[in-house]
Amino acid sequence: MSLFRIRSSLNTVYTLWLREMLRYKRSRSRIIGSLATPLFFLVIMGSALGSTMTMQSGRYIDYMAPGIIGMSILFASLMGGISIIWDREFGFLKEILVAPVNRFYTALGKAAGGVSTAMVQGTLLMFISGLIGIEYISIWRELLCIPIMFLMGLGFIGLGITLASRIESHEGFQMMMTFITFPTIMTSTAFYPMKDLPGWLSIPVRLNPLTYGVEALRWMLLDASDVPIVLSLTVITAFALTMMGIGSWAFDRAGDQ
Incomplete structure (x- = not known):
């Protein structure tokens, strides 16, 4: 690949990433809602369930916090896929697909924007929950959660791109989401x-990539996990690479239709 094509591809990724970030920055209601809803779950459900559940490793609300962060990453990443449907309806997607750039970099730029917004939401949620009384191990362990959020977001944005590439309408995408x-x-x-689950439920839980993302966050933030950290990182890395590959393929096929 020539130097010109490399620069052109990187410019495409950067431009699409910047567009998604500016769209996110200008949508204040989206920012507030993305933080308020998980915090509501954490404070209300954490307090209510914490009064009825006994955790050996500490308070239930602390245990629940990494799960809420993981939930936020999941929602934000999948929602990143809906921008493809918007761009298709307004004709922007057609314009960028006819550009002399490999469609992989177009999909990568869209994914980078979606992952970045998910990481912003997850990081803000993590620090805000720490300010309201969630007890984490250390600030350094919190910073190590950011690469984990990136891997989680990459996997779920790949899934979002795959769905958006095959679904034509907002309504259909939201229903599938x-x-x-x-x-x-x-x-x-x-x-x-995981250890308290009935046998039949433990199977889908162990097959769920979100489980390993949440457990990796829980190990970093609370130094407690039902899954070894190496296994968690291996699974979410494999999930991210696999879904980005599938998402790029689906995006490429959608451009040919």
Whole structure:
């Protein structure tokens, strides 16, 4: 690949990333909602369930915090896929697909924007929850959560791009997103420990990539996890690479239709 093509590809990725970030920055309601809803879950559900559940490793609200952060990453990343549908309806997607740039870099730019917004939301949520009384191990362990958020976001934005490349309408995408997100959250360890689950439920929980993302965050923030950290990092890395590959392929095929 020539130097000109490399620069052109990188400019494409940067331009699409910057466009997504500016769109996110200008949508104050989206920023407020993306933080208020998870904090509501954390404070209300954490306090209510914490009064009825006994955790050996500490308070239930502390245990729940990494799960809420993981839930926020999941929602934000999947929502990044809907920008493809918006761009298709307004004709912007057609314009960028006819550009003399490999479509992989176009998909990468869209993914970079979606992952960045998810990481911003997850990081803000992590620090705000620390300010309201969630007890984390240390600030350094919190910073190490950022690469984990990146891997989680990359995997789920890949899934979002795949869905958006195959679905034509906002309504269809949102219905499919609801169909995916709630089962994914409820069959993870976001709200309850893996060791306390009945046998039949432990199977989907162990097959769920969100479980390993949440457990990696929980190990970093609380120094407690039901899954070895090496296994968690391996699974979310493999999930991120796989879904980005599938998402790029689906995006490329959508451009040919």
